[in-house]
Amino acid sequence: MSHTIDLSELIERISAADTDEQRQLFNEQEIQQLDPGSIATLLEALPLHERMELWRQLPLNSHVDVLTAMRADTRDWVIHSLSEAELNLVLAKLDNLSLIEWADSLPDEIIEKAMSLLSKDDLELFDRANQYSDDQIGRYANPKVMSLPQGISAKRALVLLERHGYSYPAPIYVVNHSKKFVGGVNYQQLREAEPMAKLSTLADRSFPVVEDDASLTEAVEAIEHSQRFSLPIVDKQDQLIGEIDLHLALELMRESYESTLMANAGMSEEDDLFAPIAKSARKRAVWLGINLLTAILASVTISLFEDVIAEVVALAVLMPIVASMGGIAGSQTLTLMIRGMALNQVTAGNRWSLLRNECGIGFLNGVLWAVLIGLLAGIWFQSFLIGAIIAVGIVVNIITAALFGVLIPVALDKFKLDPALAGSVVLTTVTDVVGFFAFLGTAKLLLL
Template sequence: MTDLPQDTDNTREEISQLVERLNLATGPQQGPLFEHAIEQIEPGEIALLLESLPIDERLERWEQVTPEAQVDVLVAMRAQARAAILRTLPEPVLTQLLGRVNAESLIELVDDLPESLVDDAVSRMSQNQRHWFEQASRYSDDQIGRYLNHDLVLLPPKIRAENALRALQRATEPFSDHAYMVDGQGRYLGMVSMKQLIALPPSQRLGDTTGSEIAPLQTASNLVDATEAVEHSGLAALPVVDEEGHLQGRITLQLALELTREAYESRLMATVGLDEETDLFSPVLQSSQRRAVWLGINLLTALLASWVIGQFEATLVQVVALAVLMPIVASMGGIAGSQTLTLVIRGLAMGQLSQGNLRALLAKELGVGLLNGLLWAGVIGAVAGLWFSDLATGLVMAVAIAINITVAALAGVAIPVILDRRKMDPALSGSVVLTTVTDVVGFFTFLGLGSLVLVS
């Protein structure tokens, strides 16, 4: 997972400036400029900087990243950008690189590495690291058990408060303000904060305290649910246990925020058929192949809309005004439906929408669609009537707009809900389906009414 600094806006500005200076620099000047830059920035920022460079330049600058930082930089990069570097590294170099990898980093890299190199890296790990990697491998990409942090302070329930406080204070790398109590079998018993330890009598045993009442998360928990739990807890981290109650690690607030950002980026990219791991400078052939599928899908939907228009060819020949006004009908329906679609997809992603409140939301959105439909039907109908000096044309336009906006609101609710129930990502295909519905309904209504009212 990407290790980004907290001030993301400043980071983007700094990276943008560095990229501009690198692109303006001549060949011999680029190396020293990049070397000076990476001495002052973190691995996450180095990853962003490398991703911002064309592949040839990226590979040249990769050679300047210090061996100690290379693993962290690779982990922080998007999958496609990382793969572009890994493909160029000889096996001996990869073997040496993976000799410095821990369980958490290897889990991020495993999909981009040959199985033999992964097995070799695991065999050279310590027993704990090997155990953590094997545990993480049991979980899928959308389960929190795959991404646990294992840097935590474990304490037995019999330890005295003064010794527990001393142990927590010594854990400065990374700093933690909570310790986790486990029994002899590693089962989670509770968590205690530094503030609580300071307030306890020095000789009191931890097992005699109530500790924190925060419930642990389950390793099989969905990423979205787990990250929301951390964000709402008010704590820097939450413990995570397996189905038998054994403490497996923790999920930190930093990781939760990062996962939330990645989920947002993923949904944003999915609306146009791409994914969050897409490399900005991926090869032309690879990029065209990915986008060709989406273009093909859109072509099919456009052909369907064109077929509907073709059924009213005679009407369009007689009433040219209909051809001029058609794009307005489709555009208004598309925008209205997209507003509802976006709202519903967000509700599904955040767990706010369920069977219990679906009917209420549908009624509300239909009300909004009907109100806006009538409002803009009047405005556009009047404009169309005045434009073509024909009251009947304005009336046809008004009715078509009202119907299409209302149908768009219904589709904006129904489409993502149906896709979600069929285990399909509504962010990926919802907009295409919605556009097809609003175009087909809009054209059919508008041209059908035109045939009935305007054609003699």
């Protein structure tokens, strides 16, 4: 993409234009300079009725790349809006890597149709990729790598590289007769080597590799720490199956960040900005329903102390402070835990040390803010007891928030549930219930 194009400014211009102006802008030279990811972003920023008309103005050879770069919901909508002839044209240009990305969001009949159009080689690669789970790097390995047999000479290697259109500085992987990974060699090394030197003697046998069953996070960390542009991916028999490069690593990191960000609101990173109203409402209704149940639980806790609230109205005024302080303290610990678990820094060996550390932090912060809020509440309502009551509630709730901020994501992970998705809801419920119970329970003991 040309560095002179401001994508956000371009989106603003197209969004503000009428249909005829949009069509004209979309056909301008600057649109043709955009990479598939930028075009996908541009289309996702448009309402549904405008998106399809502009989509049809794209060159046919860019359709697959643009669709692959789109979010799953947007891609699904575009595909279902295509005529049968248009769909066939798109599927005919589909390769195994793109089909792997599409497979989870499209109906089986479309996937089967696409598979019937794949070449034999691509179909074999697709089947192999499907042997891995969504969280294993083997599923996303790029099989289009430059590999050479270890028995050939440097001179022969240079001839083969030129014949196959080698592009510097792409890595060159050396394999044996069983396609097992031997090591890596770079282009400059081949040019400077003796013409008859065998690749087996030139290959760097300490070249780092990524196991095919490694998690996406582990694979991203491996390439980050390797300081290389790409790393080979091997199976259990050390056979080379593909590679992970910086582009894929950055894409996986972005998706992980978006997933965590959206999960905190009960949504998916694949959700379309302009998804149909009924579909979006249905998705969000589930999350609202879960939130309602947790809110009812907190309300039931409050209702147990109606008598003391009726007697001392100040308690109702101070209740939001207790809930808010616990919620903030809990979210800090929960965020720390989710990040640590995503980076594989939280293990069975350090969980209890982490728990003690967070509870210690919770205790210190709890005492500090309990004293401050207690003094302010006591002065505000001119009652030492009111100040003492909210101080107890604050201490108990902040320590509870720290405790469950560690325990909840660990428990959810054991049950194979995403802590980023469910953690905040469960933690908010716990801090609300415990905080209100401690605050109002103490009030009932001391005031009635």
